[in-house]
Amino acid sequence: MIRLPPEAWEALLLSLKVSATATLLSLPLALWVAHLLARGRFRGRGLLDALVHLPLVLPPVVTGYALLLLFSRAGPIGGVLEPLGFGLAFRWTGAALAAGIMGFPLMVRAIRQAIEAVDPKLEEAAATLGAAPVRVWATVTLPLAAPGVLAGVTLGFAKAFGEFGATITFVASIPGETRTLPAAIYAFLQVPDGDAALRGLVLIAVAVAVGAVLASNWLAPRIAARVAGR
Amino acid sequence: MLEVAVTRRAGDFTLDVTLAAASGVTAVFGPSGAGKTTLARCLAGLARPDAGRIVLDGKVLFDGRTNLAPHRREIGYVFQEPRLFPHLDVERNLLYGAPRGADPSDVAEMLGIAPLLARRPGGLSGGEAARVAIGRALLRRPKLLILDEPLAALDLRRRHVVLPWLERLRGAGIPMLYISHAIEEVARLADTLVLLKDGRVGHAGPVADILADPLVAADLGPEQAGALLEGPVAPGQDGLVTVRTAVGAMQVAGVPEGARHARLRVRAEDVIVATEMPRGLSALNVLPVRIAAMQDEHGPGVMLRLEAGRGALLARVTRRSCAALGLAVGRDVWAVVKTSGVARADVGTAP
Numbered sequence: 159m160i161r162l163p164p165e166a167w168e169a170l171l172l173s174l175k176v177s178a179t180a181t182l183l184s185l186p187l188a189l190w191v192a193h194l195l196a197r198g199r200f201r202g203r204g205l206l207d208a209l210v211h212l213p214l215v216l217p218p219v220v221t222g223y224a225l226l227l228l229f230s231r232a233g234p235i236g237g238v239l240e241p242l243g244f245g246l247a248f249r250w251t252g253a254a255l256a257a258g259i260m261g262f263p264l265m266v267r268a269i270r271q272a273i274e275a276v277d278p279k280l281e282e283a284a285a286t287l288g289a290a291p292v293r294v295w296a297t298v299t300l301p302l303a304a305p306g307v308l309a310g311v312t313l314g315f316a317k318a319f320g321e322f323g324a325t326i327t328f329v330a331s332i333p334g335e336t337r338t339l340p341a342a343i344y345a346f347l348q349v350p351d352g353d354a355a356l357r358g359l360v361l362i363a364v365a366v367a368v369g370a371v372l373a374s375n376w377l378a379p380r381i382a383a384r385v386a387g388r
Numbered sequence: 389m390l391e392v393a394v395t396r397r398a399g400d401f402t403l404d405v406t407l408a409a410a411s412g413v414t415a416v417f418g419p420s421g422a423g424k425t426t427l428a429r430c431l432a433g434l435a436r437p438d439a440g441r442i443v444l445d446g447k448v449l450f451d452g453r454t455n456l457a458p459h460r461r462e463i464g465y466v467f468q469e470p471r472l473f474p475h476l477d478v479e480r481n482l483l484y485g486a487p488r489g490a491d492p493s494d495v496a497e498m499l500g501i502a503p504l505l506a507r508r509p510g511g512l513s514g515g516e517a518a519r520v521a522i523g524r525a526l527l528r529r530p531k532l533l534i535l536d537e538p539l540a541a542l543d544l545r546r547r548h549v550v551l552p553w554l555e556r557l558r559g560a561g562i563p564m565l566y567i568s569h570a571i572e573e574v575a576r577l578a579d580t581l582v583l584l585k586d587g588r589v590g591h592a593g594p595v596a597d598i599l600a601d602p603l604v605a606a607d608l609g610p611e612q613a614g615a616l617l618e619g620p621v622a623p624g625q626d627g628l629v630t631v632r633t634a635v636g637a638m639q640v641a642g643v644p645e646g647a648r649h650a651r652l653r654v655r656a657e658d659v660i661v662a663t664e665m666p667r668g669l670s671a672l673n674v675l676p677v678r679i680a681a682m683q684d685e686h687g688p689g690v691m692l693r694l695e696a697g698r699g700a701l702l703a704r705v706t707r708r709s710c711a712a713l714g715l716a717v718g719r720d721v722w723a724v725v726k727t728s729g730v731a732r733a734d735v736g737t738a739p
Contacts, residue, residue, distance in 0.1 A: 285458040286465035287485025
């Protein structure tokens with residue numbers, strides 16, 4: 159058993175909280191956007207597609223800086239939220255926002271592919287059976303896309319868990335508030351006697367990532383089998 | 389009651405159809421590319437006509453301004469492929485469009501799928517899946533049921549297994565629009581026939597009248613043409629039964645056991661014409677008839693409409709025979725039909 163300083167455990171728990179929050183809260187939006195991109199026929203679809211992919215191609219530090227501009231006390235959104243007590247800058251909620259935005263493109267991509275793979279003929283059949291679009295989506299599209307949604311959630315969670323650049327730019331690295339696991343690893347790198355804690359944190363990071371993939375791999379065939387009707 | 393008048397252009401194809409369908413089975417028949425599926429999709433709200441009107445039981449489904457979404461149209465649709473939901477078992481597939489608390493057992497019983505309720509669609513045969521799809525559309529309690537070539541994806545043998553189930557469906561009391569390019573299906577199921585050709589209605593009317601029209605026969609092609617006869621069944625011997633049709637009593641095989649009423653399609657190619665009462669012939673059906681119409685075909689054939697009683701047969705003979713025998717409109721002749729000339733596939737039960 160590796161002995162870790164309390165700050166390291168704190169960073170792990172914070173990271174789990176941040177990435178779980180980021181994944182869960184961005185999932186509904188990701189489902190909606192993925193559906194729009196997969197099935198929608200509207201002007202500006204290409205623009206939406208590009209916008210969704212932006213965090214994937216921008217340097218994370220640029221994304222973080224953009225968030226800082228928008229959400230700081232002086233920014234257009236932060237200026238509204240801060241006085242209400244919902245400020246995000248330098249809070250763990252801000253870290254969750256940054257992590258969510260960075261994981262969003264991966265989530266949307268996986269879910270979109272899964273929705274595109276659902277046979278529209280089944281959706282047509284459901285409509286002729288009297289199902290309104292929302293019901294068609296909830297009872298046909300979503301269940302059939304479930305394996306891809308799971309893959310998207312796993313990818314998004316893993317990306318959020320490992321997110322560093324945008325987070326540290328936007329909310330800095332405040333112990334107990336915004337010092338996530340990657341930020342803690344970086345912090346322990348900066349101190350002379352941080353080696354032991356560093357190794358422990360790296361092992362934990364690997365374990366969480368591998369664990370997420372294993373869990374997803376265990377679930378995916380079970381969902382796929384259900385969906386395929388076997 | 390369905391009233392339709394729609395136009396729809398796609399590329400260089402134009403659908404321009406006006407038709408009305410009341411109770412019973414209305415068959416929309418035509419070659420592939422005639423616009424049958426486009427018409428069905430317009431009715432169901434899956435495709436938008438450019439202009440026109442679709443009214444079902446007095447409710448406007450489409451009129452240019454109104455365009456009801458498919459789920460508001462109360463039209464059941466059985467597609468060419470079963471389109472069952474793979475993640476739901478058969479029972480939940482059947483109940484997908486049914487009102488809350490509906491019981492699928494009657495419909496499942498009627499279609500012979502009751503033992504399959506707990507199965508997943510992935511494990512069903514083609515014929516079973518087709519019947520589940522039909523049951524699912526029925527349980528939705530539609531005001532109109534569209535069947536878009538529901539047998540097209542099945543092989544010949546399965547088709548003949550499912551056809552009798554479709555015949556039973558006619559008793560369900562739901563008006564049906566049966567889309568097909570197989571004349572034997574149409575002949576067995578339809579009350580009214582609408583012939584679609586190049587996006588337009590060619591002929592429309594009671595199925596027996598249309599099929600006995602030599603002009604229509606020319607359209608159908610020589611292999612497809614044949615008259616439709618119906619009548620009560622009297623038990624017979626040697627595996628044969630007697631069907632009292634409008635043109636006279638016919639000895640046929642293959643009528644399903646217990647059927648009290650049968651429908652036969654006698655293909656024009658299977659009818660022999662004789663100018664004298666033939667003797668020493670193995671054919672069991674020799675009917676006195678009068679030539680009511682003659683229609684030259686492209687090629688060596690002539691299509692004859694032979695009337696007797698209140699009914700008619702079609703016969704296809706060569707132009708040479710016509711000349712040799714001196715066949716002419718108004719002449720009394722004999723029509724000879726072998727028992728096996730009425731193919732098993734062309735024998736069905738009528739309600």
